[in-house]
Amino acid sequence: MLTDTIAAISTGGNNTGINIIRISGENSKKIIDEIFTASDKLDHQKIIYGKILDDDKVLDEVLVSYFIKPNSFTGENVCEINCHGGRRVTLNILELVIKKGARLAGPGEFSKRAFLNGKMDLSKAESIIDIINAKTKLQTKIATEQLEGGLYNIVKTEREKLIELLAQIEVSIDYPEYDYKELENNEIINKLKDISINLKKYINSYDDGKYIKDGINVAILGGTNAGKSSLLNILSNSDKAIVTDIEGTTRDIVEETVIIDDIVLNIFDTAGIRDTEDVVEKIGIKKSFAIIDKVDLIIIVIDLLKGLTEKDKELINKIMEKNKKYIICLNKIDVSHEKVGKVKKQLQSFKNVIETSFFTKEGIDTLKNKIAYMFNLEQISNDDSIIIVNQRHKELLDKSYTSLNKAINEIEKNIGVDIAEIDIKNSAKYLGEIIGEEVTSDVINKIFEKFCLGK
Ligand SMILES: Nc1nc2c(ncn2[C@@H]2O[C@H](COP(=O)(O)OP(=O)(O)OP(=O)(O)O)[C@@H](O)[C@H]2O)c(=O)[nH]1
Ligand SMILES: [Mg+2]
Structure with missing residues (x-):
């Protein structure tokens, strides 16, 4: 029904500097005339200072703007009251507007009216x-x-x-x-x-x-103690995941969404892969494998102190079989410079192999740049084509x-x-x-x- 007049608080804050109450519909100006007193006269695209009165009681000192149809956001007569930003004072004014005949607007109702009145197409409204x-x-x-x-x-x-x-x-x-x-x-x-x-x-x-809207889903996989949880903590700038030198510290998947260089990453830290009799750890490792199918990118962390293990090779093969995007981090470079040459040679047929230390943060920038490059994000941000x-x-x-x-x-x-x-x-x-x-x-x-x- 487009004939009635609707009102709602259009700003989101509690106790902010100002709030805006928007009123749209045939009676918006009439309602304002009943509750607003000012020395100046309201006119199209004008904003004037005055007071909101409930009978004789002053509710607030405000600025009111007015847009005459069809030249408004909704295509209807619109008044906006800029009041002080307190929750209570804003509600008092809204309640008064409703008492004077407006109906509380539903979610998106102003935009819906704008669409129905031909002010914007649907994709624009969305x-x-x-x-x-x-x-x-x-x-x-x-x-x-x-x-x-x-x-x-x-x-x-x-x-x-x-x-x-x-x-x-x-x-x-x-x-x-x-x-x-x-x-x-x-x-x-x-x-x-x-x-x-x-x-x-x-x-x-x-x-x-x-990828831009929902983020890139990234799983961190590798052997126990390789540094997976340390990487999650670096990327999220937190201590979300427990890091210890005990093998098998992470048992369940730890999830964190972070924004890095304008990219949203939904990161999943996983249980390290090894042979174990521990029932709980076994379940965790099963989950580590299962997540491969659900993510867009896998960061494989290799512990240089241990070299490339059979478990690492198994994991890499599995990821290759699934044709997934991957980055291999040769980690702990700070304490194992002498080992990196051998592992790099073993992995020479793979692209995207980088050297990292999650201790000194060496290689973290390379990792971030690689992710942006792999998902084309730099090009998209410089390109004006429609996405x-x-x-x-x-x-x-x-x-x-x-x-x-x-x-x-x-x-x-x-x-x-x-x-x-x-x-x-x-x-x-x-x-x-x-x-x-x-x-x-x-x-x-x-x-x-x-x-x-x-x-
Ligand atoms: N020297 C050095 N130590 C590191 C590095 N990265 C991680 N560590 C240490 O290695 C140990 C294991 O790190 P975690 O991040 O818990 O390893 P994880 O891969 O999550 O291990 P699990 O949860 O057991 O699978 C911790 O003592 C870390 O401080 C690194 O680049 N250099
Ligand atoms: Mg861990």
Whole structure:
């Protein structure tokens, strides 16, 4: 229902300098007129100083701004009260606004109204959640590009190409007797293939986007006492994991999320791998192997004091079999310089072998740089191409791509352009759902429910 007036606290802080109460809807100005007194007159895009009054009682001294529809965030009449940032004073004002006829807004309801009133496309609205949730500069950069219409533009372009092609196909099917230049099948296929290549490029960017948004899952594996937990502690700048010189200190997986050089790493420290009769340790080691399948990168730590053991070789082989990204750390270089040559020779067929000391922190920068390089993150941060980060967008692009290729296949096999037409229509429909041009109210509700209150 878009007819009522909604209100909520749009700022998140308790006892901050200021809070903002946003009011949107037909009656927002009327409500303000009833509770706000000032020597100046409120006008569009103006902010004025005055007092909020509950009957004769002053609730706070505030600044109130006013935006007349459609030139506001929601496309409706909007007033914003900038009050002092105390929790209680803010609630007092909000309660008064509600008493005067506004309804408490649900999560994301202001943004939903902005979308429904045509102020922004759906992908832009979704980028607002990403901007709010962003923890790194790179996450913010990608979300901001989406807010600026990057995703909207590329999706709209490909969708328009499909719609134009559909129109041309329809003309040649419906009016073959007219002298329209009939589209050759080859021409249709070529056009569809061009669009398909573009869609695939955006779909593939989701892998990069996923690493940036959700972080890279990294497991630290190796023999007991190699220094795995020490590495977790260095990377997380904490003493989260217990470190001792007792073999088999770590029994269970220790998990920590850290941001290093603008990269989110979800790190899993594991139980050292060795033969043991200890029941608990055995379970831990089983978990160490099981995690290989679940992560994006494995850091293998070799204890140079012990050299390359049979267990190390077994572990490395297992990781190679699974074709996983890896970095091998030859650790404890500070106390075993003389051993490194031999181990390096044994591992000469492997890339990404580095020398480290988790004691002196030698090699840690190399390790960090290698991770950024392996996941392409430096290039992404310097590049302006569009990256898909939202799972909903990725799934719709996948569907659009599948329909498109079905259509290509049908035309190539001479099944009939009229049958392919249905799949081309579907392909365009899925693209439309990304930007909100062909989207059901259920989907809209689901998207905006994820927003925080007051946005
Ligand atoms: N000299 C030196 N000692 C290190 C280095 N890295 C770790 N250590 C020491 O090696 C011992 C084992 O370190 P941990 O980090 O607990 O090793 P771990 O691989 O987690 O061992 P488990 O949990 O038993 O599998 C500790 O005494 C550390 O201080 C290093 O680079 N140089
Ligand atoms: Mg450990």
